[in-house]
Amino acid sequence: MAEKHASYYVPAQSPWPIVGAIGLGLIAFGAGHTVLDVSKQQEGYGSTVLSAGLVVIAVMLFGWFRDQINESMRGLYSDQLGNSYRQGMAWFIFSEVMFFAAFFGALFYARMVAVPWLGGASNNAMTNEVLWPTFDAIWPLVKTPGGTETQAMGWYGLPLINTAILVTSSFTCHFAHMGLEKGKRGQLKLFLGLTIILGAIFLYLQGAEYVHAYHELGLTLQSGVYGNTFYLLTGFHGMHVTLGTLMLIIMFLRILKGHFSADNHFAFQATSWYWHFVDAVWIALFVIVYVL
Amino acid sequence: MSTAVGDIHHDHHHHKPSGITRWLFTTNHKDIGSLYLWFSFLMFLTGGAMAMVIRAELFQPGLQLVEPHFFNQMTTVHGLIMVFGAVMPAFTGLANWMIPMMIGAPDMALPRMNNWSFWILPFAFAILLSSLFMPGGGPAFGWTFYAPLSTTYSPDSTALFVFSIHIMGISSIMGAINVIVTIMNMRAPGMNYMKMPLFVWTWFITAFLLIAVMPVLAGAVTMVLTDKYFGTSFFDAAGGGDPVMFQHIFWFFGHPEVYIMILPSFGIISAIIPAFTRKRLFGYSSMVYATASIAVLSFLVWAHHMFTTGMPVFAELFFMYCTMLIAVPTGVKVFNWVATMWRGAMTFETPMLFALAFVILFTIGGFSGLMLAITPVDFQYHDTYFVVAHFHYVLVTGAIFSIMAACYYWLPKWSGHMYDEVLARWHFWLSVISVNVLFFPMHFAGLAGMPRRIPDYSVQFADINQIVSIGGFAFGLTQLLFLYIVVKCVRKGKPAPAKPWEGAEGLEWTVPSPAPYHTFETPPKID
Amino acid sequence: MKTIPVVTVGALTSVPTYAETQLNLTRGVTDISARVFDLHMTIFYICCVIGVLVFGAMFISMYLHRKSRGAKPASFHESVKVEVLWTVIPFLILVGMAIPATQTLIAMEDPSDADLTVQITGSQWKWHYKYFGHEVEYFSLLATQQEQIRNKFDKGENYLLEVDRPLVVPTGQKIRFLVTSDDVIHSWWVPDFAVKKDANPGFINEAWTRIEEPGIYRGQCAELCGKDHGFMPIVVIAKSPAEFDQWMQETEAQQRKAKEEEQRLLAMQMDKDELMDLGEKIYLANCAACHQPTGEGVPGVFPALKGSAIASKKEHLPDHIEIVVHGKSGTAMQAFGAQLSLRELAAVITYERNAWGNDTGDLVQAADVNQHMNQ
Ligand code: HEA
Numbered sequence A: 001m002a003e004k005h006a007s008y009y010v011p012a013q014s015p016w017p018i019v020g021a022i023g024l025g026l027i028a029f030g031a032g033h034t035v036l037d038v039s040k041q042q043e044g045y046g047s048t049v050l051s052a053g054l055v056v057i058a059v060m061l062f063g064w065f066r067d068q069i070n071e072s073m074r075g076l077y078s079d080q081l082g083n084s085y086r087q088g089m090a091w092f093i094f095s096e097v098m099f100f101a102a103f104f105g106a107l108f109y110a111r112m113v114a115v116p117w118l119g120g121a122s123n124n125a126m127t128n129e130v131l132w133p134t135f136d137a138i139w140p141l142v143k144t145p146g147g148t149e150t151q152a153m154g155w156y157g158l159p160l161i162n163t164a165i166l167v168t169s170s171f172t173c174h175f176a177h178m179g180l181e182k183g184k185r186g187q188l189k190l191f192l193g194l195t196i197i198l199g200a201i202f203l204y205l206q207g208a209e210y211v212h213a214y215h216e217l218g219l220t221l222q223s224g225v226y227g228n229t230f231y232l233l234t235g236f237h238g239m240h241v242t243l244g245t246l247m248l249i250i251m252f253l254r255i256l257k258g259h260f261s262a263d264n265h266f267a268f269q270a271t272s273w274y275w276h277f278v279d280a281v282w283i284a285l286f287v288i289v290y291v292l
Numbered sequence B: 001m002s003t004a005v006g007d008i009h010h011d012h013h014h015h016k017p018s019g020i021t022r023w024l025f026t027t028n029h030k031d032i033g034s035l036y037l038w039f040s041f042l043m044f045l046t047g048g049a050m051a052m053v054i055r056a057e058l059f060q061p062g063l064q065l066v067e068p069h070f071f072n073q074m075t076t077v078h079g080l081i082m083v084f085g086a087v088m089p090a091f092t093g094l095a096n097w098m099i100p101m102m103i104g105a106p107d108m109a110l111p112r113m114n115n116w117s118f119w120i121l122p123f124a125f126a127i128l129l130s131s132l133f134m135p136g137g138g139p140a141f142g143w144t145f146y147a148p149l150s151t152t153y154s155p156d157s158t159a160l161f162v163f164s165i166h167i168m169g170i171s172s173i174m175g176a177i178n179v180i181v182t183i184m185n186m187r188a189p190g191m192n193y194m195k196m197p198l199f200v201w202t203w204f205i206t207a208f209l210l211i212a213v214m215p216v217l218a219g220a221v222t223m224v225l226t227d228k229y230f231g232t233s234f235f236d237a238a239g240g241g242d243p244v245m246f247q248h249i250f251w252f253f254g255h256p257e258v259y260i261m262i263l264p265s266f267g268i269i270s271a272i273i274p275a276f277t278r279k280r281l282f283g284y285s286s287m288v289y290a291t292a293s294i295a296v297l298s299f300l301v302w303a304h305h306m307f308t309t310g311m312p313v314f315a316e317l318f319f320m321y322c323t324m325l326i327a328v329p330t331g332v333k334v335f336n337w338v339a340t341m342w343r344g345a346m347t348f349e350t351p352m353l354f355a356l357a358f359v360i361l362f363t364i365g366g367f368s369g370l371m372l373a374i375t376p377v378d379f380q381y382h383d384t385y386f387v388v389a390h391f392h393y394v395l396v397t398g399a400i401f402s403i404m405a406a407c408y409y410w411l412p413k414w415s416g417h418m419y420d421e422v423l424a425r426w427h428f429w430l431s432v433i434s435v436n437v438l439f440f441p442m443h444f445a446g447l448a449g450m451p452r453r454i455p456d457y458s459v460q461f462a463d464i465n466q467i468v469s470i471g472g473f474a475f476g477l478t479q480l481l482f483l484y485i486v487v488k489c490v491r492k493g494k495p496a497p498a499k500p501w502e503g504a505e506g507l508e509w510t511v512p513s514p515a516p517y518h519t520f521e522t523p524p525k526i527d
Numbered sequence C: 001m002k003t004i005p006v007v008t009v010g011a012l013t014s015v016p017t018y019a020e021t022q023l024n025l026t027r028g029v030t031d032i033s034a035r036v037f038d039l040h041m042t043i044f045y046i047c048c049v050i051g052v053l054v055f056g057a058m059f060i061s062m063y064l065h066r067k068s069r070g071a072k073p074a075s076f077h078e079s080v081k082v083e084v085l086w087t088v089i090p091f092l093i094l095v096g097m098a099i100p101a102t103q104t105l106i107a108m109e110d111p112s113d114a115d116l117t118v119q120i121t122g123s124q125w126k127w128h129y130k131y132f133g134h135e136v137e138y139f140s141l142l143a144t145q146q147e148q149i150r151n152k153f154d155k156g157e158n159y160l161l162e163v164d165r166p167l168v169v170p171t172g173q174k175i176r177f178l179v180t181s182d183d184v185i186h187s188w189w190v191p192d193f194a195v196k197k198d199a200n201p202g203f204i205n206e207a208w209t210r211i212e213e214p215g216i217y218r219g220q221c222a223e224l225c226g227k228d229h230g231f232m233p234i235v236v237i238a239k240s241p242a243e244f245d246q247w248m249q250e251t252e253a254q255q256r257k258a259k260e261e262e263q264r265l266l267a268m269q270m271d272k273d274e275l276m277d278l279g280e281k282i283y284l285a286n287c288a289a290c291h292q293p294t295g296e297g298v299p300g301v302f303p304a305l306k307g308s309a310i311a312s313k314k315e316h317l318p319d320h321i322e323i324v325v326h327g328k329s330g331t332a333m334q335a336f337g338a339q340l341s342l343r344e345l346a347a348v349i350t351y352e353r354n355a356w357g358n359d360t361g362d363l364v365q366a367a368d369v370n371q372h373m374n375q
């Protein structure tokens, strides 16, 4: 035992974390001021700071990963560190699940509690009678108590196609992973490439769906809780798909450079977990937001 | 850096880096722990200074020092800074210092991320504090930022508040992931779960709570942002939303959050009491189970902050019962501590003094918590100084006292010097007296009907508030003594032996004081 | 709602009369509040007993089992038996507490079969009361003078707990409150009734009370609602049913007359001085809290009126009337059309258009406002 643990590896000092902290600081400060500037329709330094922050983060990611990859390629890492990374990634994904849970919770509450109460359910008879006498509780909420009207988004058509695409991409991702583990680089590249393409198509169709919603259905971010939950859930999901696709692309490039081996590929594994997670969120979304 | 990676790996065993980059680039859990602790103390002073503004304004009825709008900013930012800036980072600092040493690991599992988690904090709080100087001022809607006061009716700077909370959350989540992974993955051989010190256990569970609820807070602030700036109506009935929905989401985070601020304290107290009674902790395993049950229950009680919002009766009953239940596992802990003391051989050094004060005063805070849990009576207590008294008992004489106990207990290990015991006892006695003058009378003010978050009050509360303020100033000044004691101890003092406390147990006492820069590069033997 | 009858303030008494300091919860004046009080005392005593036992054991062992007294540590460190015991006993105590708590709660949450219904609407920073089944509704604002708050005058006995128009209710009848809000969340709280209900914008919460004793009962807003949260008290006067009926009739008549008066005034033209004088008074009472007495607002929170386009450009007159009358949704700007008389609206708008260097010279008359409202 002592043998094995004598190889505890403590990474050396690194400038990247603090660069990352500066980057996040700039992003937070910049984003705050950007929102302010936009809402007051004024010129300001918000977006400049925000962009600077994004650049810093990009540099940080690049530098940090480069060091990390170099260290890993030099065989400095122990199995234990690999485990730490894996577990870390798993808990990170758990935190993401909880982030989505907040919005699913909001959807659940709006649909099962707020809207029925506005319609007079539970101990709220007077709410409806006195404050919103013309309001009928229905879901999707195509007419808000305030009178904003919209149309509901159906589940067939684009959303269904998108579901098929993402589910397929989960499989292709898995096949790619199997290829890697069996040492079949051809299979790996093929299926990974396919996954990326599917991800991109998904994003494109999602964009098309938004255009359709805005222009033909009048379903906007401002059309009451139905639109709010719809856009925030699908929007944050879309951002995660974008991130996932970027990660897949980086994996693809690294694979082209010959990185990863059958038993040492944490980065690839993390990416694939992430992809499956994004996929699982979509299925929940599809069922809860669109179908039900 | 990258060119030197291999070399550094090789020679960091021998000497530690120096200069400013030691702190900026560090991957050492002890350095990061110290950074966290100092940062937390700085925030404690900042938040404390705001509390002093509050207490000065409330010294007499009438408006004397500050305008109501500024007063609300002080209340809000005081709460935010103390919760997110003082208590949580202090615990993370302790976790950084102690967990690796307690489980026989050389460092945290993910040392670079560790550094990142820390350095986010100064930026986050700088942004939060900067908003106070913007036109319209900083957040003025209470640390609970209820919508729509925090959306439609909030100052312009709200966007900065939102994003600073976001990055604080990122920091906390990364910190928590690090703790969990360290505990799961870095224990020395033989250190199985049921042998871990309780501090490690309580932090393990705390970290889980953090990962589960910080993202929910992120969700809540995001909805505040879109409601305020992008026209959504999550919290607006006209769009089919509900302001009370905000409270549900917030307290789903907020209640576990308050246990995040107390569970590590339980761990600290469970280390200190046995050490100074020279007797093993009573009921180790029931302590672990009790902590876990508190954590589980904490997800089922959030709406006890919302009894007056008009929930249906069955919901009120459900949350009342669940809340009351928490008294059971917490009671188990208190009883176990008392049983540990029973027939021990006690001495009363400063860490022990703080620990004993913790047990009594935290329990008093727990009792008022239980009273608050009784829904029909909470209708009277809610949003009065009775609540303020409750949570300062659990937070100040609970969390903060336990942090001070921990500092005195481990300072010899950290600095290699003994602190000045005489001054430390002065610090303790002055604190424990003034803190009760500060917070105990608040119970009466609340019962007599004084609402919280008001800059001015009717004359019947004048006497009580004067006493409270005097206690507050005294307690505040006393904390400067603490600063002095710590600085003095870090710089010089009687050299500390490896194990300065006769009855202390745990791996941290097997290494010299100060603990070498790298500990346990070969794992210790555990029997 | 014309001139606001300011209820006596304590400015006359020169010595601040600090009321006797109360230390415990009030027993209140309703059956429910008494039950709540008893519940409070019961739990309190239970906690005291547990506290004495736990802290007692602690102090005994701190005294007896000190090293300096030569104590030798024992070695026991667990006992399933006592641990089960101290899990089960607290649990049973809690069950004992939960039973009366549940009964009281269920009684409190049953507003059915009320004799009188009052809708209570909070807004920044005043209360509005509307009696169902009667044509009576009015606002209720803090009556304490600014000079007392600013420590220029001595504080009266009911400092901060006095309003211009209290809510009046009958004794012995079940009164149902429908609590809601126009802007942020407030909370309507009168300790003597043990009623505290949040006023949530867009929703109505129900509460009820049955007051046994005639008297004056005071409370405060209990939810942070912005800058003047500390300055929105509640005063309830409970009268015997006969006196209440009489009050109700008088008030109904008064309000009807006020409305007629309003119509009559439409024909009247006020001159500039008259408008400006009245306007200033109304402004200070209703608008200055946000826009500030100087008209400069609070940058970043409340917009300035001084020099603003809407208040200083002639062509924006209709917009100005519109925003004062109907408010601006999504902001703190309320619809004052519901709160002020036509004459008062006209005066305050005139004032805003001619004060602090806003010299449009516009004179707005009640008829202009009326015309705008009827468009
Ligand atoms: C460290 C933080 C902390 C801790 C540990 C607690 C612990 C508890 N809290 Fe507290 N609480 C806060 C921080 C904390 N709280 C804060 C910050 C707020 C206000 C937030 C805001 O609005 O700003 C708050 C508010 C708050 C409320 C809302 C009040 C209101 O706004 O109306 C309630 C209501 O139920 C409550 C209940 C409890 C209970 C039942 C416990 C229990 O965990 C206590 C259990 C402990 C004991 C009971 C003592 C020991 C037990 C025994 C000796 C056993 C035997 C005892 C019996 C059988 C009685 N708390």
Ligand code: HEA
Residues within 6 Å of the ligand: B044, B045, B046, B047, B048, B049, B051, B052, B054, B055, B075, B076, B078, B079, B080, B082, B083, B086, B087, B141, B142, B143, B144, B388, B392, B395, B396, B399, B400, B438, B452, B453, B454, B455, B472, B473, B474, B475, B476, B477, B479, B480
């Ligand atoms: C861990 C958390 C924590 C801690 C440690 C404290 C510490 C203190 N708190 Fe606070 N408090 C909260 C968490 C905390 N509080 C929260 C969450 C709220 C609710 C906010 C809300 O309503 O939204 C609150 C609200 C709150 C209020 C109610 C405000 C209101 O409702 O309007 C008051 C009023 O007295 C108060 C007072 C104090 C005081 C006097 C201290 C003291 O213990 C502080 C002592 C420390 C110092 C004073 C610093 C050290 C000394 C110096 C910097 C030197 C200068 C000293 C002098 C000039 C004397 N706090």
Ligand code: CUA
Residues within 6 Å of the ligand: C122, C123, C125, C185, C186, C187, C221, C222, C223, C224, C225, C226, C228, C229, C230, C232
């Ligand atoms: Cu209205 Cu507080």
Ligand SMILES: [Cu+2]
Residues within 6 Å of the ligand: B254, B255, B258, B301, B302, B304, B305
């Ligand atoms: Cu709670």
